[in-house]
Amino acid sequence: MNLYSLLRPLLFKLDPETAHHLTLASLDLLVKLGPYNPLRKRYPLLEKEVMGLRFPNPVGLAAGLDKNGDHIEGLAALGFGFIEVGTVTPKPQPGNPRPRLFRIPEAEALINRMGFNNLGIDHLVANLEMLGPREFILGVNLGKNKDTPQERAVDDYLIGLEKVYPLADYVAINLSSPNTPGLRELQHGRALETLLHGLDEKRTRLAQIHGKRLPIAVKIAPDLTREQLREQAEALVRHSMDAIIATNTTVDHSAIESLPHGGENGGLSGGPLRERSTEIVNLLHQLLGSDLPIIACGGILSAQDALEKLNAGASLVQIYTGLIYRGPKLIDSIMAALLRPGGAKTD
Ligand SMILES: Cc1cc2nc3c(=O)[nH]c(=O)nc-3n(C[C@H](O)[C@H](O)[C@H](O)COP(=O)(O)O)c2cc1C
Numbered sequence: 001m002n003l004y005s006l007l008r009p010l011l012f013k014l015d016p017e018t019a020h021h022l023t024l025a026s027l028d029l030l031v032k033l034g035p036y037n038p039l040r041k042r043y044p045l046l047e048k049e050v051m052g053l054r055f056p057n058p059v060g061l062a063a064g065l066d067k068n069g070d071h072i073e074g075l076a077a078l079g080f081g082f083i084e085v086g087t088v089t090p091k092p093q094p095g096n097p098r099p100r101l102f103r104i105p106e107a108e109a110l111i112n113r114m115g116f117n118n119l120g121i122d123h124l125v126a127n128l129e130m131l132g133p134r135e136f137i138l139g140v141n142l143g144k145n146k147d148t149p150q151e152r153a154v155d156d157y158l159i160g161l162e163k164v165y166p167l168a169d170y171v172a173i174n175l176s177s178p179n180t181p182g183l184r185e186l187q188h189g190r191a192l193e194t195l196l197h198g199l200d201e202k203r204t205r206l207a208q209i210h211g212k213r214l215p216i217a218v219k220i221a222p223d224l225t226r227e228q229l230r231e232q233a234e235a236l237v238r239h240s241m242d243a244i245i246a247t248n249t250t251v252d253h254s255a256i257e258s259l260p261h262g263g264e265n266g267g268l269s270g271g272p273l274r275e276r277s278t279e280i281v282n283l284l285h286q287l288l289g290s291d292l293p294i295i296a297c298g299g300i301l302s303a304q305d306a307l308e309k310l311n312a313g314a315s316l317v318q319i320y321t322g323l324i325y326r327g328p329k330l331i332d333s334i335m336a337a338l339l340r341p342g343g344a345k346t347d
Contacts, residue, residue, distance in 0.1 A: 004327025016101040016110070024066070027074035042135075043335050046081070050293050050315045051215035051242040053169055055137050057081035059306065059334050062297050062318035063141035063172060063219070067118040069127040076136045078328045079335065084318065085124065086141030087174045090159040092120035093145055096179065102261040108301055108325045109256055109273075112249065113266030115179045116143050121163050128167040140164045141172040141219065143180065150182045153191075154198045161199060165206045165214055173199065176221035176248035178267045184221055187232060196239035215242035217295060222247035222276045226283060233287045245295040245318070246284055247277040270321035274299025278312050285313025301326060303337035 011019040046057035060082035061075055069085040076083055095117025102111045118124075124140070131138075142160035144153045157173055164171060173195070175186045186195055199216055207213045218241055220232060236244060249267025256262040256272055277298025284294050296314030300306050301322040309317050322330050 002327065002329050004329060008325075008327065012103065012105070015099070016103055017098065020065075020101070024071045024074065027077075028071055031074040031077050043079075043081075043339065046335065046338055048081075048315065050295075051170055051217070052213075053137055053215065055081045055316060056135055057335060058310070058316045058338070059331055060084060060137075060139075060295070060316060060318040061323070062320040063087055063139075063174065064112075064114070065320055065323070067116075069124045069140075072127070072131060072138070076134065079331045080136060082137035082139060082169075082316070084139035084141050084172055086118070086172070087116050087143035087177065088118050088121050088124045088140065088160065089116055089143050089145045090121050090148075090156050091145050092118065092123070093147075100266070102264050102266075103324075104256050104259050104261050104270075105325075106259050107256050107271045108321070109268060109270035110321050110324065111253070111261060111264045111266045111268050113179045113264070115146065116177065121160055125163050125167065128164065137169045138167075139170045139172050139217070140168040141174050143174045143177065144183065146180055150185070153182075153186055154195050157195065158198060158202050161202055161214075161216075162206060166210050168214065170215040170217055170242070172217045172219050172245055174219050174248070176219050178221070178249060178251045184223075187220060187224070188228065189231075192232065192235050193239075196235055196241065200239045200241075217241070217243035217245050219245035219248055220280075222250045222273065222280055222298060223252060224280070229280065229283055230287055233284060233292070237288070237291050241292065243293045243295055243315075244284060244288075245297060246280045246314075247273070247298045249273065250276060252276070269298070270325065271299055271301060274301070274305055274308075278308055281309055281312040281314050300330075300334075302330070303333045306334045307337060 043057045048055045061080045063084045066085050096115035100113045144156035148156050249269045281296045293315040295316045296309035297318040300319045306317050
C-alpha cells in the first residue's frame with residue numbers, strides 16, 4: 001500500500017479541482033521538506049534522443065496539469081523525463097465556469113471543459129526564469145485566447161513562441177483542445193498551412209537571435225479520419241515541425257454515456273481513450289515512418305499501456321489521467337517495465 005492509494009479515497013471525496021490544487025500544494029511542500037529530492041530518481045539506461053534533445057527517460061507529464069508552471073520542480077521530482085507545462089495563452093483568462101472537471105471512476109476517466117484557464121504567458125515566463133539547473137526536458141504548450149478572433153489565431157501562437165523561446169526545450173502547439181471554440185479547425189487545410197508557415201518563419205528569425213533552433217511539436221485530436229491524419233502528417237513534415245503529440249482528449253463519449261457524469265460536455269481522457277489514441281499512433285507511424293517522432297498520450301493507466309504506445313511507434317509517452325487514478329507509482333512501474341529485458345523498444 002503506497003501513500004497515494006491511502007490518500008486517494010479522501011481526495012476523491014473532494015471536488016476534482018479542489019483535490020487537484022491540494023495535491024499539487026502538498027507535492028510542493030514535500031519537495032521543500034526533502035523526501036522528494038529532484039535529483040533522487042535517475043534512469044540512465046532509459047535516456048533517449050528525440051527532436052535533437054536528450055530525454056533522461058521517455059515518460060512525460062502531459063499538458064494541462066500544471067498550466068502556469070507553478071509546480072515544475074515538484075512534478076519533476078516524481079521521476080518524469082519531461083514536463084509539458086501549459087496550455088498557456090498570451091493574456092490571462094479564467095476559463096469556463098465551474099464545475100468543469102468531472103471524474104468517472106468506473107472507467108478511470110475524466111471529462112474536462114476547463115477552457116484554457118491560465119494566468120497568461122508572462123506569469124509562466126517569470127516561473128521559468130526562476131528555475132535552477134534542471135535534468136529534465138521542459139516543454140511549453142501554447143494556445144490562443146478565447147477572445148482572439150479566429151483569423152488572428154496565428155498571432156497568439158507566435159507571441160507564445162517568442163516569449164518562451166530562450167527558456168523552453170521545446171514548444172507544443174495545441175490545436176486540439178475541444179474547449180476553445182474553433183481551435184480544432186486550425187488542424188486542417190489553409191488554416192493549418194498558414195499557422196505552420198508562420199511558426200517556421202518566426203522560428204528561423206528567433207534562431208538567429210538566440211543561437212538555437214527550438215523544436216516545435218504539434219498536438220492533435222483523436223477525432224480525425226485517416227485522410228485528415230495523412231493531410232496533417234504531410235503538412236507537418238513539409239513545414240519542418242519536429243514531432244507530433246497524439247493525442248488530446250476525445251469528444252466521443254459513447255463508451256461512458258450511461259455512467260454518472262458521462263453526459264457532461266468536454267474532452268474525455270483516461271481508460272476509454274486508450275485504444276483510439278493507440279490506433280492514431282499506429283496510423284501515424286505507418287504514414288510517417290521515421291520522418292517525424294510521435295509523442296503518445298491518451299489512456300496510459302499502466303506500464304503495459306505505455307509499452308503498447310511505444311510498440312505502436314511512439315518515441316515518448318505522456319500521462320495525465322493515469323496519474324490521478326494510479327498516483328506517482330505509475331511512473332515507477334513504467335520505468336521498471338522499460339528496464340526489464342525486452343521491455344523497451346530501443347531506437
Ligand atoms: C483536466 C485536464 C486538463 C487538460 N488541459 C490540457 C491543456 O491545457 N492543454 C493540452 O494540450 N491538453 C490538456 N489536456 C489533455 C491531456 O494533456 C492529454 O492529452 C489527455 O488527457 C489524454 O491523456 P490521458 O488519458 O493520459 O489523460 C487536459 C486533460 C485534462 C484531464
